[in-house]
Amino acid sequence: MTPSVLYRAALLGGLTCPVVALADRPSQDRAKATHVVLGRVENVYVQEGATGANQGCVVEIAVAKVERGDGLKAGSTLYASIYRPNPKAPDLKKMTAKEQKRYLLTVDGGHRPAPAPGTRVRVFLIHSGGKYVGIFPAWVDVLSGR
Numbered sequence: 001m002t003p004s005v006l007y008r009a010a011l012l013g014g015l016t017c018p019v020v021a022l023a024d025r026p027s028q029d030r031a032k033a034t035h036v037v038l039g040r041v042e043n044v045y046v047q048e049g050a051t052g053a054n055q056g057c058v059v060e061i062a063v064a065k066v067e068r069g070d071g072l073k074a075g076s077t078l079y080a081s082i083y084r085p086n087p088k089a090p091d092l093k094k095m096t097a098k099e100q101k102r103y104l105l106t107v108d109g110g111h112r113p114a115p116a117p118g119t120r121v122r123v124f125l126i127h128s129g130g131k132y133v134g135i136f137p138a139w140v141d142v143l144s145g146r
Helices: 003-016 097-104
Strands: 035-046 054-068 077-085 120-128 131-134 140-142
Touching: 035 077, 054 120, 077 120
Parallel strands: 077 131
Antiparallel strands: 035 054, 035 120, 054 077, 120 131, 120 140
């Protein structure tokens, strides 16, 4: 088969099979992080009662070392904002096809999950508007040891 025939077959298959595409947020480059910090997760605060597709989280981190960025120092605490898919999101089975499509266009996989309290981490953040936001989606590396 020629590449043209394969391309047409793939295109035809894609057009005949209904596929739900999730909204795609472009990944951010870790090199663009304004702050890179080593520390320990102290707590994870979750937005209770969120009714939309995404659920906001704030991760409290005790700073052990600052690798990049100004304004933070060892011994301080920072709060990093991330989000994840909402586990209490509406039931898709109870929506019309039009409602499902509209809803799914607002959903993506969110940030990497927040590690449990006590976990040593390296976080990649952007400081903007007075708050720290995790680089999307790969905002955290879990470090070995406690």
